[in-house]
Amino acid sequence: MRIALYVHCFFPAHFYGTEAYALTLAKELIALGEEPVVITATLAGEPAQKRLIEERVYDGVRVISIDKNLFPNRSVRDTYEQPSLRNLHERLLRKIQPNVVHVCHLISHTTALLDVARAMGIPVFATLTDFFGFCYNNRLENAQGELCAGPDEARANCIACFLQLVGARPDAKPLTRLGADRRLRPFVAKGLARLGRREENPFSISGFEPNDIVVRPDILRRAMGVYCEAIAPTLFLKRAYEANAFPAPMHISHFGVEIDRSPKPARARGDSVRLGFIGQLFPHKGAHLLLDSLRASGRQNLSLQIWGPDDQDPAYYATLRQKAEGLPVRFQGTLPRQELAGALAGLDYLVIPSTWYENSPLVLLQALATHTPVIISDVLGMTEFVQDGRNGFHFSRGDVASLTAVLHKVADDPELAARLSAATSYDRAPADMAKDVLAMYRAHALGGVDAAEATAAPIETEGADQSGSNPAQLGVEGPLDSWLAYNEGALHIDSAEASHIAPFPPLALMTATSGLSRTEDFTRHGVDIMRALAAASPAPLASYRAWLDFGVGAGRVARLFKGYRGVYVGVDVDPHMVEWVRGNLPWVKALQTAPRQPLPFADQRFDAVVSISVFTHMNDEDHRFYLNELWRVTRPGAILMLTVHGDRAIQRASAESNILDLLCIPADALQGAGKALAEGDGFHFTRQSGHLTSSLYDYGVTFVNRRWIDAVWTKWFDIETIVPGAIHDFQDIVVARRR
Numbered sequence: 142m143r144i145a146l147y148v149h150c151f152f153p154a155h156f157y158g159t160e161a162y163a164l165t166l167a168k169e170l171i172a173l174g175e176e177p178v179v180i181t182a183t184l185a186g187e188p189a190q191k192r193l194i195e196e197r198v199y200d201g202v203r204v205i206s207i208d209k210n211l212f213p214n215r216s217v218r219d220t221y222e223q224p225s226l227r228n229l230h231e232r233l234l235r236k237i238q239p240n241v242v243h244v245c246h247l248i249s250h251t252t253a254l255l256d257v258a259r260a261m262g263i264p265v266f267a268t269l270t271d272f273f274g275f276c277y278n279n280r281l282e283n284a285q286g287e288l289c290a291g292p293d294e295a296r297a298n299c300i301a302c303f304l305q306l307v308g309a310r311p312d313a314k315p316l317t318r319l320g321a322d323r324r325l326r327p328f329v330a331k332g333l334a335r336l337g338r339r340e341e342n343p344f345s346i347s348g349f350e351p352n353d354i355v356v357r358p359d360i361l362r363r364a365m366g367v368y369c370e371a372i373a374p375t376l377f378l379k380r381a382y383e384a385n386a387f388p389a390p391m392h393i394s395h396f397g398v399e400i401d402r403s404p405k406p407a408r409a410r411g412d413s414v415r416l417g418f419i420g421q422l423f424p425h426k427g428a429h430l431l432l433d434s435l436r437a438s439g440r441q442n443l444s445l446q447i448w449g450p451d452d453q454d455p456a457y458y459a460t461l462r463q464k465a466e467g468l469p470v471r472f473q474g475t476l477p478r479q480e481l482a483g484a485l486a487g488l489d490y491l492v493i494p495s496t497w498y499e500n501s502p503l504v505l506l507q508a509l510a511t512h513t514p515v516i517i518s519d520v521l522g523m524t525e526f527v528q529d530g531r532n533g534f535h536f537s538r539g540d541v542a543s544l545t546a547v548l549h550k551v552a553d554d555p556e557l558a559a560r561l562s563a564a565t566s567y568d569r570a571p572a573d574m575a576k577d578v579l580a581m582y583r584a585h586a587l588g589g590v591d592a593a594e595a596t597a598a599p600i601e602t603e604g605a606d607q608s609g610s611n612p613a614q615l616g617v618e619g620p621l622d623s624w625l626a627y628n629e630g631a632l633h634i635d636s637a638e639a640s641h642i643a644p645f646p647p648l649a650l651m652t653a654t655s656g657l658s659r660t661e662d663f664t665r666h667g668v669d670i671m672r673a674l675a676a677a678s679p680a681p682l683a684s685y686r687a688w689l690d691f692g693v694g695a696g697r698v699a700r701l702f703k704g705y706r707g708v709y710v711g712v713d714v715d716p717h718m719v720e721w722v723r724g725n726l727p728w729v730k731a732l733q734t735a736p737r738q739p740l741p742f743a744d745q746r747f748d749a750v751v752s753i754s755v756f757t758h759m760n761d762e763d764h765r766f767y768l769n770e771l772w773r774v775t776r777p778g779a780i781l782m783l784t785v786h787g788d789r790a791i792q793r794a795s796a797e798s799n800i801l802d803l804l805c806i807p808a809d810a811l812q813g814a815g816k817a818l819a820e821g822d823g824f825h826f827t828r829q830s831g832h833l834t835s836s837l838y839d840y841g842v843t844f845v846n847r848r849w850i851d852a853v854w855t856k857w858f859d860i861e862t863i864v865p866g867a868i869h870d871f872q873d874i875v876v877a878r879r880r
Contacts, residue, residue: 142589144170144177145239149249151206152199156478158503159270162396163245166268167202169397169575178203178237182249185209194233204231209249217303217353219251221273224359226253234261240708241266241587243578244368248273250284252364259367260403262686262748262776264587264708266578267371267389269378270500274365275358275385278302280425280497284326286499286539288520291385295335296355297527301330303354317347362388369585369743370577374501377521381498391741392581397574398567401482405512408489413444413469414555416516416548417488419476419504422449422458427494427518427539429457432464434494434544440552444469448476448484485511489558490551492516496539499523509567514558516547532565585743586710586730614641616704618683621675625668628701643700644725650718654694656803665784666869668696670753673867674698674782677874683707685749685780689742690729691771692755696722699729710747712740737766742774750781756787757872760826760839765853772857773880779879781858786844787873789866791815800871805829806842814844823849850875 148163167177172718179199183190185207190208197204207229214220230253234242237534242258244250244267258265271279275291283289284301292299307313308321320329336344337351344351368389373379379391408415415436420426428447435445447470462472476484485491491508493499493515500522509526510514515533517523527533534550538541551557618623628642645651645660659662675682686707693699693711695718702709703726710730713719720733730755732741750771756764771781794800794811810827817825823846828839847863854860858877867874 142175142241142582143237143239144175145234145237145242146179147242147244147247147250147254148179148181149246150184151179151204154183154187159246161478161503162268162270164200164202165397165399165571166575166578167244168200169571170578171201172572173575173579178205178239180205180207180233180237180250182207182209185213193229197551206279207233207249216348216350218350218357220248221251221357222364223251223253226251227257230254230257231261234263236257238706239263241582243267246270247272248279252360255364255367259776264369264582264585264687264746265367266581267365267368268578269371269373269382269391272378272381272498274361274382276830277354277357278306281381282425282497284330285323286333286496288538291381292358295331295334296343296358297327297330297334299354299357300333300337300351301326303349304330307349314347317325337565358385364387365389367745369746370581372581375497375522376525378500384853387679394574394577394581395569396501396503396506396572397569398503398510399571400507400510401486402510402512402566403486404877405559406486408555408559412555413442414552414558415487416443416445416450417484417491418445418494419448419481419484419491420493420502421453422447422451422461423454424457425495425497427496428461429540430494430496430539430544431466431492432461432470433541434470434548435468435470436464437541437545438548438552440548442555443548444471445483446471446473446488448473450475451564482511483505485513488513489555489562490514490516490533493523494518494536494544495520495523501526507570509565512565514561514565516544518544525569543713569851574824580612583730584741585746586732586741587708597681604662614704617702618704620704621671621682624704625671625701628664629668643696643703645700646695646718646721646725650695650721653715654697654718664699667701670698670868671701673864673874674751677782677862677864677867677876679780679861679876681713682749687747689774691748691750691752691767691783693722693729693731694718694753696726696729698751698753699726703728710742737763740770740774744773745776746774748776748779750775750779750783752781752783753868754784756783756845757843758829759843761824763839764824764843768854768857775879777879780861781875781877781879783875783877784868784872785850785875786842786871787846787863787865788818789873790871791818791844793871804842810842814842818844818846823847823852 146163148159152162152164163179167179170177179202181204189210193208193211196450211393212223212225234257238686242263242265245290255265272281273279279291281460283298284305290551304321304326310317315771317342319325334353334355337355340352366388369424370390372394373391374396376393379393382391398787418428418431422428435443485508491513493505495518498520505515505523505526509532515527517527517535518538519535520538522529524535529535534547536547648658651663652658655663655666657666688709690711693713699711705728709728711722712732712734714734719733722729734740791814794804806827806829814825825844826841828841850860854877861876861878864874
């Protein structure tokens, strides 16, 4: 399965939490036989790429990078909704042809990516690593430095954060600085929020349109509605998104880390208590608090090493150096990944003094995995991993005195580090994380597509010139007529050629599905159906990228989709049918469903549905229930081709006794159906006494006409056409388009 992993920036220039997650996930997916590709960006202001799109391999992972220098943010809205990126995203996705888009961070790609993926019908998932989806500054920290719950109703608190940010810039104009003044900022923010409600001819001041911030949460929420499901690495993050009306299902999957988990080396008696800070050197990461607390502690047996780049915030870095003067502190620069385990092995405690809500930072998990106790600020997103006094300590966020008290505790009992280390561990590995991701895809009937078949070339369909290719190699992705003719002919040629077609179900399943007992007849039955579907479909069958076979049976249609490079999901209530399809047609994701229960898929999952001989056997209630379900799981504009018994079926059953015998209903029931279609509401159901009759649900024979379809189906679908007798001059095909 080809998986497009989107991340805002990436190695080697960027190497922190989200980037490390994307790299680790990609490598584990490769190890599990999948085909990930990372799509990232060179950020605006960084050295430009030679080309708009560049491709490379990093640590065995295919990476595609776009140059955001050519798409700079010209407004606040561009930071989250940048329509100029749409063509670029579509170009990339058509080149990559992924089965799945997985967003690790949206910020460089904006809602433009989600809009394009939705339009192309590509399933989209996400891993939520910060608060970008609803918080303007991504940190859930308000302009007063206090923790925040998210945007208020007027968005005034978000505008206050914007004022604080722009007011602190060195080139800020006097008016901007005035508006950002701590005393005036709340009043200015409320005024701008009121003015920002105007969407037509939006209010603007100094190039800033407050409407850009007012509408931000709603625009992101609508765009994120395309997510089939999302992963949250902490319970806190999940609850924060839920509290801010996240539009998709979420589940928790803790990050996995790969690091040397050897026991921590024994510390020499009399050594100093060794503290460490590893991370980005920005104010919200809190390194200044650690330095202030170290000085306030007055303990001579404490030492500190700080790893982090000196060029992220030069002014802040200079402040840190000044605070460290005269203290036992070493600035070690950026810590290479390959040296991380060794660095942690040499620490007694890692300190994470962040002033914002962290989300299980990888360095926290890596420290726990190396049996290194952790001292953390008491912010949610970290406290669920560290038990105070067992594998580390908590202190009050932003409180120098509280952190100083913890430093006193660890300095005054140097052997405490060894006792805590013995109780400190973290066992979750990257492979566990990747398996969770694949399980999430499988829950939405994705996964298992043969990467060798899913090439990166543009999709070729029946209209393309592939006359020189072997139909057995291309399958349904090649010229359809050739493929279907090959299936018919393969029954009468040597076994080597015949081996290229899909296997046949055992006799019992074949008969239960179709009433047929010979493979030749079963093949022709399926081929005839495929030809009828192709003739009725508005587009080539292989051009749809996510099919639902509703009532897959023993694969009468599904087996002829061999070679399909999209997603093909088959559902059925019969466990024996599902078991056989699952074990013999690997391009089909076969799932058993329960009668009269919702289908096990997220909303707007499929762009095409086929259902043969299913609605021909449902009562009125089930008819409506499953039409509603098919509407739910299909995307707007999706095509559905469903067969029904109409006037042609009644004509043939009335004239041909063998057809009536096949239906297993009495002659008077057929007469009643004819009357219902001619004079009644156009619907007639007779419970059947045949080979598929079940006590679990009403299984019978159903007849409908165009009048009833127009009255009922159009609640959910537009009726494109009805092809009378399309299936073996008996069943009609209703071609419907999802509204």
